[in-house]
Amino acid sequence: MKEGLIETYVEPFVGGGAVYFYVNNSYAFDECHIYDINEELVLAYSVVKNDVEELIEILRDVETTYLSLEPEKKEKFFYETRNRYNELKRSIQWYKYDKTWIQRAADLIFLNRTCFNGLYRVNSKGEFNVPFGRYKNPKILHEEVLRSDSALLENTSIHPGDFSECAQHVDEYTFVYFDPPYRPLNKTSGFTSYSREGFDDDDQRRLADLFQRLDSKGARLMLSNSDPKNEDPADHFFEDLYSDYFIDRVPARRAINCDGGRRGEINELVITNYRTGITNLSMF
Numbered sequence: 421m422k423e424g425l426i427e428t429y430v431e432p433f434v435g436g437g438a439v440y441f442y443v444n445n446s447y448a449f450d451e452c453h454i455y456d457i458n459e460e461l462v463l464a465y466s467v468v469k470n471d472v473e474e475l476i477e478i479l480r481d482v483e484t485t486y487l488s489l490e491p492e493k494k495e496k497f498f499y500e501t502r503n504r505y506n507e508l509k510r511s512i513q514w515y516k517y518d519k520t521w522i523q524r525a526a527d528l529i530f531l532n533r534t535c536f537n538g539l540y541r542v543n544s545k546g547e548f549n550v551p552f553g554r555y556k557n558p559k560i561l562h563e564e565v566l567r568s569d570s571a572l573l574e575n576t577s578i579h580p581g582d583f584s585e586c587a588q589h590v591d592e593y594t595f596v597y598f599d600p601p602y603r604p605l606n607k608t609s610g611f612t613s614y615s616r617e618g619f620d621d622d623d624q625r626r627l628a629d630l631f632q633r634l635d636s637k638g639a640r641l642m643l644s645n646s647d648p649k650n651e652d653p654a655d656h657f658f659e660d661l662y663s664d665y666f667i668d669r670v671p672a673r674r675a676i677n678c679d680g681g682r683r684g685e686i687n688e689l690v691i692t693n694y695r696t697g698i699t700n701l702s703m704f
């Protein structure tokens with residue numbers, strides 16, 4: 421490998437995209453590949469990439485209508501949108517882009533801006549079930565952010581599916597950042613159900629196997645996870661899985677924790693197959 425030459429960026433658990441958008445904005449990659457098992461996210465990214473102006477128009481109308489309503493009508497509007505969004509789920513063909521996705525992406529963004537704490541959570545049937553958020557004047561349309569995200573997505577292929585499928589895009593000129601659902605720190609704090617599928621220790625092992633496979637292709641790899649040693653210093657789960665690699669512990673703040681008393685600094689893990697030499701990883 422030519423030292424330092426990275427042509428492709430791959431993020432197999434893209435989620436809200438904070439890292440992807442930052443990294444793709446900061447470096448000139450030939451191509452990027454983002455994956456998520458959550459089809460709704462993949463749908464929304466596809467719409468932002470392909471039809472951003474139509475999406476902006478719908479969100480502009482929704483914002484104007486919603487902000488002009490009385491508080492109890494706002495709540496009614498929220499639940500009507502949530503019901504429609506859940507009912508239409510069954511008719512979506514997830515692997516085939518079509519224009520009906522634009523309205524669905526607008527609904528998802530509206531729900532995200534107006535629901536409780538901006539959470540994304542589904543029930544066992546896969547229905548979005550976060551309640552109304554009671555914000556006075558939520559900003560629903562972020563026009564310039566959507567346009568700049570759309571421009572960034574131009575060099576990016578957006579894939580629905582399991583993280584393991586990303587291997588096909590990885591070679592020695594690739595950087596892969598893995599941000600999987602975190603391993604719960606203890607039995608009660610487990611916040612791993614981003615999707616109906618969940619993510620258990622067997623998935624963590626599957627991921628470690630993939631890490632090893634991509635390492636042998638010569639790619640640069642970085643993975644973040646929770647540090648079990650915060651709770652149990654004798655828990656060597658990640659040391660065992662990633663014994664051939666570099667494990668850094670970095671202080672992090674947990675943004676989502678229903679037990680307010682436990683917010684604050686704890687360590688998280690950053691695992692790489694190269695020496696980082698980075699001491700400030702505060703963006704993670």
Ligand SMILES: C[S@@+](CC[C@H](N)C(=O)[O-])C[C@H]1O[C@@H](n2cnc3c(N)ncnc32)[C@H](O)[C@@H]1O
Nearest residue numbers: 433435436437438456457458582583599601614
């Ligand atoms: C910790 S979040 C990623 C957060 C992201 N880096 C961000 O900035 O928002 C984990 C993501 O992994 C996705 N996920 C869960 N299981 C997966 C799987 N088997 N394959 C791919 N993605 C998966 C979830 O839907 C979720 O979006």
